[in-house]
Amino acid sequence: MAKTYSRGDRVAEQIRRELAELLRLEVKDPRVGFVTLTQIELSPDYAHAKVYFTTLQGEQVVPELAQGLKRASGFLRRELGRRIRVHTIPELHWVYDHSIERGAQLSALIDKAVASDGDFAQDADSDERKD
Numbered sequence: 001m002a003k004t005y006s007r008g009d010r011v012a013e014q015i016r017r018e019l020a021e022l023l024r025l026e027v028k029d030p031r032v033g034f035v036t037l038t039q040i041e042l043s044p045d046y047a048h049a050k051v052y053f054t055t056l057q058g059e060q061v062v063p064e065l066a067q068g069l070k071r072a073s074g075f076l077r078r079e080l081g082r083r084i085r086v087h088t089i090p091e092l093h094w095v096y097d098h099s100i101e102r103g104a105q106l107s108a109l110i111d112k113a114v115a116s117d118g119d120f121a122q123d124a125d126s127d128e129r130k131d
Contacts, residue, residue, distance in 0.1 A: 016040045
């Protein structure tokens with residue numbers, strides 16, 4: 001059975017695609033670079049959109065990046081209005097997404113645990129051979 005997507009999900013995905021393209025090609029602010037949009041959460045009336053973003057530059061540049069994104073919000077809303085057809089163009093609220101960094105940390109912890117477990121298994125095998 002095919003999955004059904006709500007209109008809100010489709011509009012959010014369209015907004016994410018358009019914002020990503022606008023950020024990549026149209027925004028000239030040097031603070032806004034190397035940004036990835038991970039998710040859009042729309043309010044039921046489409047009046048507000050939480051735009052989750054991350055960057056490859058590290059967490060130290062996030063305040064400056066967020067300031068650049070807020071500064072570009074008016075331009076981005078205007079361009080969204082020209083590109084997509086919805087009654088209300090949402091107000092953009094920028095939220096830094098920690099999930100990618102957290103995932104990398106958890107992956108490193110898992111790798112470390114697996115490596116130490118492998119060392120423990122090798123030590124146990126060598127102890128058994130001695131007996």
